[in-house]
Amino acid sequence: MNEAITYLRQLLITRQGLLITAEAYASAVMDVFPLTPVSQFAMPKKYSEICQQALSVIQAEYPDFNITTDFSSNELADSSIAYHRVFGFITSSSRYYFSSKQLEKDLIAAEANPAISCHFFHINSGGGEAWYLDRLSETISSLKKPTVTLFEMAGGSAAYYIGCQAKHVFCLTDNDLIGCIGTMTDFYDWDSYFAKLGLKRITVRASKSDLKNKEHDDMCAGKTEEFINKFLDPMNELFLQTVRNSRKKLKDAPEDEPALRGATFMTQVAIEKGLVDGKKSLLETLQYAKELAAKWDTQVSTRKKALNIFNS
Structure with missing residues (x-):
């Protein structure tokens, strides 16, 4: 089994927190548990290669x-736009799917490159792994250069977590799905199935390890309160805080606001609720990013002149 499929399978069957829409979860499950056998020799392209191919299409058009x-790169033209592609299942560190850690590295590199004057997040994802998004969020919030997000088809959960932090956020069509702000975990308890096969699960703990895996056992027994309080709620509070800090209309929204409780909306309602700023085509978004990049360069030039006058 190739590395990419194995990685995502392990992620889906563990009890880690997930920031993902139901549709994206179902899609990921079908991806790694296909109805037909996966070739043992088929190696998928790395995510960086997929991004470069996608960018080549955009550059050609x-x-x-x-x-x-x-x-x-030291050979970029001035006022270049950094293209950050967030497509598909979100992971923290995979080479074959979108990686939060890699995006953080890319953002830091682009922010440090004087030839790059704007960050463009191109997003089509229903979400994924929650871990490391707090660190990524800190990096995004520290960016000084202009930031623009274009949601294409889906901007849900973890994907919205990332994209909502741009200063300017747009959807591509009226039918894009935006939101699903919330945190969950999802797994299967196979014990009853195995019991029907005559397989009995036996667990033995050390005398001083009585709390080991307690939350998991409690969830299997239908007792979810401790897991929610200890793990899901703290992660969710960080998510909600990020959204409130990033989107003005939601900053002082009441706690019972549906947008903050996991509801998903199509573009027009998402605009009304302040989840996004409006609707733009890819061309319009690129033009907007280009204008922001030019303004950034003008500001940088003005600051340099002011410092030269001050120091002279």
């Missing part, structure tokens, strides 16, 4: 924009 995934 819109050659007037300096947009790049080579964030550390």
